[in-house]
């Protein structure tokens with residue numbers, strides 16, 4: 001028994017995707033992943049979940065955005081930020097701190113959020129596919145952590161995630177200032193390359209980030225668009 005544990009520890013990447021049948025009883029520490037078993041994933045959930053409640057965030061997903069911010073510096077003091085798929089509010093809270101004191105973040109979600117917010121953050125209930133954009137103004141950053149309700153049918157879930165990603169990207173296309181940044185969640189499926197190509201068309205640089213807080217068995221990734229390209233087409237009213 002002791003010998004087999006030692007073997008699993010020395011070859012951690014072989015304990016991949018074994019799910020409930022995994023015999024590993026020594027989950028890897030968070031941040032030491034790559035691929036891992038579900039035991040590893042549950043352990044991470046505990047670590048990130050506990051950290052989130054200790055630090056006052058309603059969800060562990062905050063550490064995904066924190067890593068993206070550390071690696072890509074998407075948010076700056078004073079930014080106006082639109083947060084799509086914001087409930088239960090962790091990204092909104094984190095963003096509010098990063099852009100304080102003069103920045104402002106507005107979050108939208110299908111679900112209502114009940115958390116206390118700082119003055120520079122606002123959470124609204126709404127379907128982002130039906131946003132009234134006319135009163136929103138322009139943003140320095142658009143974030144999307146939107147995820148579909150999963151059906152268990154992998155291809156369908158991947159496609160729905162792609163649709164939500166494209167919805168967020170199109171909102172960014174209309175509302176982001178030139179030079180602005182974008183983060184969008186997408187499940188890595190058949191449409192992933194198409195999503196990346198659409199993102200490249202809009203931004204000078206595109207990065208793919210899979211934060212360590214993403215569960216090891218998850219297909220979720222983030223595409224990060226940096227520096228929205230200058231808008232060359234004139235507004236439609238000027239064409240007449």
Ligand code: SAM
Pocket residue numbers: 058059061062084085086087088089090091092108109110111126127128129145146147148164
């Ligand atoms: N970033 C959030 C946080 O840190 O607290 C977590 C977001 S959660 C993973 C994904 C959210 O996307 C869900 O709350 C869901 O209601 C929302 N969502 C999915 N489709 C949406 C849509 N069409 N409009 C608005 N929100 C949507």
